[in-house]
Amino acid sequence: MTSKKPKAETQVVRAGVNKARNAGIVNTPVFHASTVVFESVAALRAASDRVFKKHEKVLFYGRRGTPTHWTFQEAISDLEGAAETFLTPSGLSACTLAILGCVKAGDNILVTDSAYEPTRTFCDGLLAALGISTTYYPPTVGAGIAALMKPNTTVIFAEAPGSHTFEMQDLPALAKAAHARDALLLVDNTWASPLFCQPLALGADVSIQAATKYIVGHSDALIGTIAVNDRARSGVGRAVSQIGIVVAPDEVYLATRGLRTLAVRLKQHQANAMVVAKWLQQQPEVKRVLYPALPEDPGHAIWKRDFSGASGLLGMVFHRTSDAAVAAMIDGMTLFPLGFSWGGFESLIAPSHPSEARTAETWAEPEPGVRLHIGLEHTDDLIADLAAGLARFRDALG
Numbered sequence: 001m002t003s004k005k006p007k008a009e010t011q012v013v014r015a016g017v018n019k020a021r022n023a024g025i026v027n028t029p030v031f032h033a034s035t036v037v038f039e040s041v042a043a044l045r046a047a048s049d050r051v052f053k054k055h056e057k058v059l060f061y062g063r064r065g066t067p068t069h070w071t072f073q074e075a076i077s078d079l080e081g082a083a084e085t086f087l088t089p090s091g092l093s094a095c096t097l098a099i100l101g102c103v104k105a106g107d108n109i110l111v112t113d114s115a116y117e118p119t120r121t122f123c124d125g126l127l128a129a130l131g132i133s134t135t136y137y138p139p140t141v142g143a144g145i146a147a148l149m150k151p152n153t154t155v156i157f158a159e160a161p162g163s164h165t166f167e168m169q170d171l172p173a174l175a176k177a178a179h180a181r182d183a184l185l186l187v188d189n190t191w192a193s194p195l196f197c198q199p200l201a202l203g204a205d206v207s208i209q210a211a212t213k214y215i216v217g218h219s220d221a222l223i224g225t226i227a228v229n230d231r232a233r234s235g236v237g238r239a240v241s242q243i244g245i246v247v248a249p250d251e252v253y254l255a256t257r258g259l260r261t262l263a264v265r266l267k268q269h270q271a272n273a274m275v276v277a278k279w280l281q282q283q284p285e286v287k288r289v290l291y292p293a294l295p296e297d298p299g300h301a302i303w304k305r306d307f308s309g310a311s312g313l314l315g316m317v318f319h320r321t322s323d324a325a326v327a328a329m330i331d332g333m334t335l336f337p338l339g340f341s342w343g344g345f346e347s348l349i350a351p352s353h354p355s356e357a358r359t360a361e362t363w364a365e366p367e368p369g370v371r372l373h374i375g376l377e378h379t380d381d382l383i384a385d386l387a388a389g390l391a392r393f394r395d396a397l398g
């Protein structure tokens with residue numbers, strides 16, 4: 001045995017496994033539970049002390065978690081380097097509860113202009129109604145964020161890279177600016193997954209995953225994770241517990257099972273996405289491929305410094321485009337179905353209109369663009385499908 005921290009590939013396989021807790025079973029079974037019964041009042045009191053005072057993981061009541069939940073939580077904490085991980089029923093609720101747990105009425109938060117649109121809707125809707133204001137910042141602002149911080153700014157919320165526009169963000173610079181003013185940095189880390197980026201090690205206080213995407217990996221379950229350091233732990237924990245958030249154990253089981261193959265899947269997503277991205281760069285209709293792993297990408301230097309890999313989600317913008325041309329391309333695809341989400345084993349396509357949500361900075365590229373999720377199919381087949389799609393695009397554009 002060695003005390004050296006295992007590599008990420010080993011961690012995704014081993015993390016959270018607790019044979020003693022699972023009676024020797026490799027995958028922690030699905031514990032369906034609401035009521036847990038106690039032998040006596042003294043036993044209930046002892047369990048209560050262990051749960052609420054010592055923060056131990058013991059069976060108490062279904063909403064407080066079961067071994068199914070703990071296995072997954074411990075695994076994500078290991079991968080993210082977190083003090084604790086809270087689970088939520090979707091990626092969006094992970095974003096919203098993480099923010100809720102770190103603010104109070106009267107605060108201001110800084111949110112990247114490239115944020116996942118429903119996160120913005122929450123900030124402009126429920127959060128505003130609770131008396132918390134949001135200021136959107138240009139995603140590439142870096143250390144310049146200090147000038148945007150108000151005396152009441154308590155949170156910076158980043159997403160790196162943005163899931164439609166793919167700008168990278170200087171997370172260490174954002175963390176430095178946040179901490180200089182006693183604020184917290186929260187990062188939606190879904191694109192890289194905890195395998196390719198660990199925001200807490202870069203200075204962030206909270207790393208959020210829509211585990212729905214790469215961790216589940218099979219497009220059949222919704223789940224979110226909020227990995228926190230000690231600074232964010234009590235606030236986020238209070239929000240999750242007082243609101244009564246709990247994730248069904250079947251979903252947690254699927255996420256844990258998905259996690260075990262995350263490393264091999266992501267490496268293939270990355271390899272396939274790079275082949276497709278390079279091919280797209282050669283196509284005359286394509287003005288720019290939005291993928292930080294490409295050396296030509298404006299965020300490449302930051303990606304190289306802070307990330308150990310790239311996932312399968314990328315964008316492209318055209319020299320000339322129209323809604324009809326993009327529809328002609330998308331509607332005839334055979335290997336790229338049109339659908340929300342990403343991160344499953346399959347390729348997907350969607351039109352992209354980033355400027356509709358922007359307020360801090362204009363998105364200057366021609367619209368609509370196209371977003372692709374590159375799945376695990378053979379790249380020869382994917383490229384043939386895309387070539388036919390671009391021919392339809394060209395014909396429709398005239």
Ligand SMILES: Cc1ncc(COP(=O)(O)O)c(C=O)c1O
Binds near residue numbers: 093095159190222341
């Ligand atoms: C970057 C990002 N964050 C969060 C979410 C929300 O995840 P979920 O669909 O699980 O609510 C998404 C979903 O597409 C996303 O792309």
